[in-house]
Amino acid sequence: MTAAGAPKLVIVGGGYLGSDLAKSLDAVMDVTLIERASHFTHAPAMIRAMVDPALLDRALIPYDGLLSRGRVIRGEAASVDGGGVTLTDGTRIAGDYIVLATGSANAAPFKSATGDIEGLRADAARWNAALRGASRVLIIGAGAVGTELAGEIAHAHPDKTVTLVASDPALFPGFPAKLGASLAAKLQAMGVKVITGARAASLPGRDQPEGGTVTLSNGAAIEADLIVPAVGSRPLTSVADTLPDVGRAADGRVAVDGYLRPSSLPNVFAAGDIAAAGDAMTIVAISRQKPWLEKTLKSLAGGKRIEGLKPYAPWGEKAPILVPLGPRRGSSYLMVATLGDWVTRMMKGRDLFLTKYNKLLGRA
Template sequence: MTKKITIIGGGYAGTMLARELDQHADMTLIEPREKWVHNVAMIRALARPELLGEIVIPYDGLLKNGRVVRGRVVAMDGNTAILEDGTEIAGDMTVIATGSSYAAPFKMQGDDSGAFLTKAKRVIMQIDKAKNIAIVGAGAVGSELAGELAFARPEKQITLVSADDNLFPGYPAKLGRSMQRQLGELGVKVRLGERIKKLKRTDEPFVPPKNTIKLSDGFPIDADLVIPVIGAKPETGLLQSLQGVIFDDDGRAKVDGWLRPTANPDLFIVGDIASTGDTMTIVGLTRQVGWLKKALKAHIGGKQIEDVRPYKPWPKPLILLPLGPDKGASVLPFGVTGPFLTSAIKGKKLFIPRYHREFDWQP
């Protein structure tokens, strides 16, 4: 008898896993939004608005055998998902992949893709009008955005502000040095070890009073527009309703060696909500999805999940950081690399053609 698998959440991890298992199980993907957003490319779309039409993709072509149910899961009863409207969807195995939230316009704030695009276009208009743009937060999104804007809009002055004393302190120092040097070559001013004295808001771009922001030391920065990119927050509302889930200091759910957060042997989590030791990056969740695909296929075939080798994160955190199509740096399994490989792997096309194929969709 074919096993039923329910995946809750249609972001990167959920869609990847659903597509991989579509041939092997009775697959149901539950997602409240009618369209998927390629958030990685959204960074460049703020500098190149023509990309907006290529990165908001319908779910219709994702699964060939299974189904995508539009709805929001509000509770779990064992392996039965209960939706807001009371609909119950039972499965033999359940994977929760609810992902993370981020400041607008990088991720959808609600379920309406039309509203998301409207807000994105509003921010693009703000960028068009601004002469001096301050980006607050120099993680992957902030640094990439600084590079994309500086490359596509060289007439604008971009200032990147970070509370850390070095770029990407959790990675080899060579990465931070390379990124800082290349941002400088693009004309970006990088302010390290600084905080904004009073940040008006952190959830979306804003125009500061008198077109000026002040650093914690009182130093003023001209800014017609401030774009906050403070970091992702795991979406764990559903997990918080489950008994026995323990969260780490970052708000991610702790798991056993088989990505299970509770005593339920057939309930798994994957992606940004899982405290695995992986960073909250596409590279990290791709490793999790690959392992979980193999583990669930073995389980479907009759193998006990505990007989599958436990999950192990990347030995060292990996990351891909393009700065426009031709610059950037990355940490790959063999070490830190520069613009050539970063551009070839990600920077040139940002995986856009790949996702068009995987969703069987053309703009």
């Protein structure tokens, strides 16, 4: 049990940031994690699970083993204030510190927008069946999800025709040009047709697997048996919107100050995909935000004033990224250099961090 009188920490959202932060502070604070789903969803493995459904059991991890002292409450947060969080069923959970980490949702079935894990399993099965039956696959959107999925399909099903459409003139324009060029060349070597600088006039496949013809802004019309919309993530900000004086960034994320606070309430923080903290909506961003939050919350619980602590510093242009193209190939940018197949395979492609997150959540 946590020591009597330990500060109460309430975390809303059990994604990458929420789960890791809850685990790290479980021994020193009275932690309550509010999560609407029964299982943690490991997104990179869900991409590969579209071609290998056997991964689902390791990619969907129950929360039962996450905390040894604190508690995970399955529920939906309706509102938050300086004294705690109120759930949709009226339950009130008091907190001295509150962290909003409600994450994001995707168009294709790599996450559940509602927390329905059985529904997510069923969706994954439908998309896998559609993929197996398709000869021509069109992926619209060439961020990390779309690019990785193209590589996974090309690796597992080299007989299929795969087309990847990017709205930007090159892949991964926010990184050194060598990264995008390397990934494009490897995809093309795997048989993927990469189209850059074009937007789709329509976006089928948001609700269920479907095929059809998609017209691009460059005038091309592409016919496909399966169309996968991979147009990025949408931040889930409804709970944060119940705070006073909340602002929005241009991308729809919640504006935060230098201490990741989204409102005038000094003890409420926002992080991860919902926070416009200067980081991209990636797991890499969490790797920087979570240690800062852990250290900051420990300091505050110890009686220090936040004004005397270092503000959060985002990754900026040095943010690393790992982009596997199936279990063997890929390219990565790590701080100062673009690296290739071996590094990407050993760091991510081979295991997709499945061992790490199963261990984090207490599953052997």
